Amino acid sequence: MISKFNLNCLFLGDHPRNIFPVKIASTDTVGDLKDLIKEKPAFRDLAADTLQLWKVDLLVDDTLERNHLDELELDHKKPLSPVDEMFEVFDSPPQHKHLHIVVQPLLAGVPRQAGHLSMKLNCLVSGDHPCDIFQVKIVSTEVVSNLKDLIKEKNKHEFDGFDAKSLKLWKVDLPIDDTFKDNLNKLELHHKKPLSPVDGIFEVFDSPPQHKHLHIVVRHQ
Structure with missing residues (x-):
């Protein structure tokens, strides 16, 4: 029946x-x-x-x-x-x-394997202490501009008065272990282009972000 x-x-x-x-x-x-x-x-x-x-x-x-x-x-x-x-x-x-x-x-131009992936990104504002690392969850079909909005929302007090679009983001891949502080101090972000606001998250991270790694460094203009 x-x-x-x-x-x-x-x-x-x-x-x-x-x-x-x-x-x-x-x-x-x-x-x-x-x-x-x-x-x-x-x-x-x-x-x-x-x-x-x-x-x-x-x-x-x-x-x-x-x-x-x-x-x-x-x-x-x-x-x-x-x-x-x-x-x-x-x-x-x-x-x-x-x-x-x-x-x-699924959105046009998005690989099928990326269509549903939700990523947890460990982020740190440049100059902040490693204990201030915070996590942002974002769907891979979103863009860097959406990530900026989420980061601003997570740091309302620090970025109060700043527009989300004024944030600059860099992709990094640093293990959060005993070497973290030294590796963080060695970063030379002025030699790297910040992420474009129109880049898809699935383009920035073409493989899943590693657990217990720092993934994004943030600066505001």
Whole structure:
């Protein structure tokens, strides 16, 4: 007997209040689900095959955004295959008042393997003590300009009165260990061009940033 699934879906990065429902038959495929999602107003300008979908199982309550959505690391999960049938994806009925599907479109010019990768970047303002390193989480399809906005938000007091576009960023790769201070002091950033605000994060980091390394040095004009 064919059953119907009521799936709660959310565009990656959206607020939980923008969760939308999709009704689909259990014998339909992930490809069919993409077609149904594409019919929603937010996705009408996108081709269905550019949508990437992930199965999640998160209770929709007051803690969803703070404790769960911010911690999603989809780069460790494969997106759903378009040929999988719904009864294979959901071998038990989707739970009521849970989020079931996270959606992200691939953007033109972005490699498919970079389309969903979320990166955690360790950043330091030039001249600050290593204990002031801070972390910024950003999706690889964003650009350096978006990274500047996130950095300014993390350092509201230090950059109060500065426009985010006045920040200069350099990519570095320094292990945070006993050699860190010496290597940091040896940096000669005036010989390196700062990152362009229009560069995609997936272009700046063509491989995942290493754990326990410094990735970005920040200066303001």
